[in-house]
Amino acid sequence: MKILVAVKRVIDYNVQVRVKEDGTGVVTDNVKMSTNPPDDNAVEEAVKIKESGKAKEIVAITIGEEKAQETVRKALAVGADRGIHVKVDGVVEPLAVSKILQKIVDKEKPDLVFMGKQAIDDDCNQTGQMLAALLSWPQATFASKINVKESSLEVTREVDEGLETIEVNIPAIVTCDLRLNEPRYASLPNIMKAKKKPLEQINASDLGVDTKARIEQIKVEEPPKRKAGIKVANVTELVQKLKNEAKVI
Amino acid sequence: MSVLLIAEHNNKELRPFTYNAVSAASKIDEELHILVLGNKSEAVAKSASEIPNVKKVIHVDSEIYENFIAENYTSAIIKHADAYSHIVCSANTFGKNLMPRIAALLDTSQVSDIIKVISADTFLRPIYAGNAFATVKSSDKKKCVTIRPTSFEPAPATGGSAEIVKSDAGEAFKNSKFVKREEIKSDRPELGTARIVISGGRGMQNSENFKLISAIADKLNAAIGASRAAVDAGYITNDHQVGQTGKVVVPDLYIAVGISGAIQHLAGMKESKIIVAINKDGEAPIFSVADYGLEADLFEALPQFLEELNKLNTIQK
Numbered sequence: 377m378k379i380l381v382a383v384k385r386v387i388d389y390n391v392q393v394r395v396k397e398d399g400t401g402v403v404t405d406n407v408k409m410s411t412n413p414p415d416d417n418a419v420e421e422a423v424k425i426k427e428s429g430k431a432k433e434i435v436a437i438t439i440g441e442e443k444a445q446e447t448v449r450k451a452l453a454v455g456a457d458r459g460i461h462v463k464v465d466g467v468v469e470p471l472a473v474s475k476i477l478q479k480i481v482d483k484e485k486p487d488l489v490f491m492g493k494q495a496i497d498d499d500c501n502q503t504g505q506m507l508a509a510l511l512s513w514p515q516a517t518f519a520s521k522i523n524v525k526e527s528s529l530e531v532t533r534e535v536d537e538g539l540e541t542i543e544v545n546i547p548a549i550v551t552c553d554l555r556l557n558e559p560r561y562a563s564l565p566n567i568m569k570a571k572k573k574p575l576e577q578i579n580a581s582d583l584g585v586d587t588k589a590r591i592e593q594i595k596v597e598e599p600p601k602r603k604a605g606i607k608v609a610n611v612t613e614l615v616q617k618l619k620n621e622a623k624v625i
Numbered sequence: 626m627s628v629l630l631i632a633e634h635n636n637k638e639l640r641p642f643t644y645n646a647v648s649a650a651s652k653i654d655e656e657l658h659i660l661v662l663g664n665k666s667e668a669v670a671k672s673a674s675e676i677p678n679v680k681k682v683i684h685v686d687s688e689i690y691e692n693f694i695a696e697n698y699t700s701a702i703i704k705h706a707d708a709y710s711h712i713v714c715s716a717n718t719f720g721k722n723l724m725p726r727i728a729a730l731l732d733t734s735q736v737s738d739i740i741k742v743i744s745a746d747t748f749l750r751p752i753y754a755g756n757a758f759a760t761v762k763s764s765d766k767k768k769c770v771t772i773r774p775t776s777f778e779p780a781p782a783t784g785g786s787a788e789i790v791k792s793d794a795g796e797a798f799k800n801s802k803f804v805k806r807e808e809i810k811s812d813r814p815e816l817g818t819a820r821i822v823i824s825g826g827r828g829m830q831n832s833e834n835f836k837l838i839s840a841i842a843d844k845l846n847a848a849i850g851a852s853r854a855a856v857d858a859g860y861i862t863n864d865h866q867v868g869q870t871g872k873v874v875v876p877d878l879y880i881a882v883g884i885s886g887a888i889q890h891l892a893g894m895k896e897s898k899i900i901v902a903i904n905k906d907g908e909a910p911i912f913s914v915a916d917y918g919l920e921a922d923l924f925e926a927l928p929q930f931l932e933e934l935n936k937l938n939t940i941q942k
Contacts, residue, residue, distance in 0.1 A: 392888065393753040402757055414870070470725070471734045494870060496889075498752055500737045505695070505725035514696055514801040517722045520863070530804065535718040536817070536872065538864045539807040542694070545800040554870060555857060590734035594747065594760040602895065605916040607907075611929040614901065614919050615937070622899045622916065624821070624878040625845060625940055 377431040377546075379422040380486035381456065382477060383415040383438050383447040386497040399595040411447040414492025416559035418552040421522060422490050423455035423560075430524045433457050435484055439476055441465050445575060452570035453562035459573065460484075464580035464587055470498075472587040474506035479583045481511060486547070488529070493518050493551040504551035514544035520555045626745060627656035629683075629705060631698070631714040631723065634661065634669040636691065641818050642715040644676070644779035649772040650713045651678040651780070652742040658683060659787075660705060662698050664691035670789050677785035687794035692803035695723040700795030702727050706767065710745070716771035717817070717872075728769035735769040736761060740776035754869040754892035775817065775875040775896070809864050816848040816865060821878045824850030824867055824894070825860070828883020828904065828923055832860040837927040838882060844934045850874065850894075852884045868893035883923045886911025903927075 387393060388408040395402055411419075425431045436451035437460040438444045448459035462476050481489060494501040508515035516522075516531035520539070523530040533540045534553050562570070580587055608614045618625045630650045633640040643659075651657045658681040659673040670684035683705060689697045706712055712727055714720035716738040728735035740758075741749035747762045748770065763770075816822065823845070825838045835849070842849050850867040851860065867874055869892040879897035884890060886902070886909055894900070895914045902915035905922050912918040919926060934940065 387753070389889065393756040395757045402753060469734045471729060471732070474729060496754065496869065499754065499869070500735070501721045502725035502728070502735050502737060505722065506729035506735075508696075509699065509726040509729035514798070515722070515726065516801075517695075518718060533718075534863050535806075536864065537806070538809045538862065541804040541806075543802045543804050548800070554853065555863065590763065590765050591736060592762040592764065594762055596752070596757050596759045599751070599755060599758050602900075602914050602916075605900070605912070605914075605918060607912070607918045607920060611919065611921070611926055611933055614917055615930065615933040617917055618878070618899070618901070619937065622878070624899050625934070625937070 377488065378433045378435065378484070378486045379425065379431050379488045379490060380435050380437060380481065380484055381418050381422045381451060382489065382491035382503070383419065383436055383451055384412040384495050385409050385438065385440055385444040385447045386412045386495055389413050389496055395596055395598045399597060401593070401596050409443070411450055412492050412495045414494065414552050414554050415447070417554055417556045418490035418492055419451045419454060419456060420557045420559040421552060424557065425524055426455065435460060435486065437462065437477070437480060439464060439468060439473055439580070448575060449570055450562060452573045452575070453567045454560055457573065459575040461575060461577045462580050462583070463577055467589060468587050469589055469591060470500050470502035470506055471590065472585060473503050474510055475585045476580060476583055477507050478510045479585060488546060489549045491551055493553055504549050508549040514548045515551070516542060516544050516548060517551045518553050519550050520553045522550060522556070626654045626710040627658065627708065628654045628711040628713055629709040630657060630659045631702060631712070631720070632659050632661045632669065632673055633715055633717070633719045634663060634666065636663045636666045637668055639669055639672050641779065641815065642717055642774035644782060645774035645777045646713065646715045646772045647676055647678050647780035648777040649739070649742055653711055653713070653745050656680055660702065661685070662690040662701055664688050672782070674787040674789050675783045675785050676780050678780050679785055679787045682787050682789045683792050684789050685792045685794055689794060689797040693719065694798070694801050694803055695726050696798035696801045697795070698723055699726050699730065703730055704795055705792070706731055709767070711768045711770060713770045713772060715774045717774065720771045724769055724771050731767050731769065733765040733767050733769045734763065735771070736763055737771050738773045739770055740773050754888050755895065756888065773873060775873055809862055813842060814846065814848045816850055816867070816872055816874060819848030819876055821845045821847035822850045822874050822876045823847045823880040823882065824852065824884060825855055825882050826852035826884030827854040827858065829855060829860055835861055840931050841927065841934065844931060845940060852890045881911050881915070882927065884911055885909045886914065
């Protein structure tokens with residue numbers, strides 16, 4: 377079995393994002409970037425499946441500017457076998473990302489495609505489902521547990537009401553929740569070894585996918601600020617404030 | 626122009642967020658139709674027809690919709706999509722799972738999780754865990770939009786009498802199968818719509834201590850929330866998680882107990898009307914969004930809190 381894992385380079389989850397003064401976006405200069413957190417879970421799950429002997433090869437793919445390949449190198453350092461970097465500048469919407477991935481799937485013919493359920497930059501939560509639609513494959517989204525069977529996966533999904541279990545036939549798309557597993561850290565020797573693993577570069581334009589934005593970002597602004605609150609001295613004061621000032625209890 | 630809203634329901638009744646989505650959808654265009662895909666779901670179609678904002682209900686009843694599998698929903702929705710300028714649904718796990726599958730097949734770049742309708746093609750949506758708001762304009766002919774339900778008031782449930790039109794089921798998708806659902810039953814209000822939410826974080830230390838939270842929740846008729854740290858640690862189940870990748874809540878009162886206030890948690894609660902933070906670390910970021918902060922050991926503060934509430938003559942429910 378072959379698993380394709382898609383990873384995205386985003387502003388690190390610990391960074392307090394700041395909006396640019398001219399309203400064109402958020403500040404990315406000199407800001408720490410890293411792999412989208414649930415994409416790390418997707419890589420980890422693929423590696424675990426390979427370690428259990430149920431998968432032979434893991435291919436990590438990223439789509440984006442030159443530096444995006446750092447995320448593929450990281451995936452290679454924790455166990456992916458080879459990488460693909462589809463080069464494209466600027467914002468690529470999930471629809472275009474899924475079309476690029478579809479081209480790669482056509483070429484690589486993986487049995488499974490894993491990725492995070494949502495990127496923490498645009499918070500779209502679309503790519504996996506779109507790719508599944510384009511391929512007419514089943515989709516197991518928001519996965520917190522995956523059981524690999526003979527020709528199917530049993531996947532536990534995190535849904536609003538609790539947990540849902542579905543069974544999807546392979547080939548399938550899985551989008552991963554943060555609770556799926558605990559991503560491992562790459563050891564220094566493995567980081568060194570990863571540098572020697574093959575990483576193929578492809579230009580998005582060579583794939584024949586139109587990556588032009590369909591959604592115009594008119595402006596980006598700071599959300600309204602909350603007015604500064606107060607510290608109360610004790611529980612009695614808190615309850616009194618809630619009752620008489622805020623009038624919420 | 627006309628809008629098709631995909632109803633979220635449990636085959637017996639509409640899920641509450643469908644009413645919020647109706648409000649948002651009718652801001653896009655008044656010609657609003659609802660598509661109900663379910664199994665033995667006549668009552669759902671009837672409820673949908675009673676919403677005054679709704680002009681028409683399309684009802685498709687088939688076994689294949691029993692468990693709301695997105696792959697089965699898709700073919701039926703695509704079949705009806707031609708007649709509409711907008712396909713919309715709630716941005717909860719139901720809609721998040723479903724809508725992109727529709728959008729891709731319609732070759733539309735989806736607009737996710739809108740919090741405001743500016744015009745029929747322009748919307749406001751949070752990005753970066755709500756640390757920025759983006760105004761976005763869709764150039765696609767047909768628009769697929771998901772709606773953050775808590776950003777819109779629910780539409781009235783009764784007073785309307787829209788026509789209900791029956792339609793045929795689409796093709797079943799063979800490669801996905803529902804196995805089971807573990808729903809956590811609770812007598813408490815739903816987290817997404819509760820007027821008061823009390824949430825616990827890593828500071829609760831174990832699941833046993835969440836009893837301190839539930840005692841107060843009982844007293845205030847509140848829903849119980851949790852930070853991801855608390856869910857990851859196994860103190861409480863995932864359906865309680867509030868945050869960027871959990872639920873977004875906008876209650877009148879949000880009480881954060883033992884929650885430090887990571888960006889990802891704030892994303893799910895900082896639009897609440899009144900925020901209370903109880904934390905022994907005075908520097909915790911949660912205090913920066915709190916209207917009332919109490920720097921205290923939660924194990925002392927929570928029992929006192931309950932005691933003070935018991936002293937009150939009346940509590941709003």
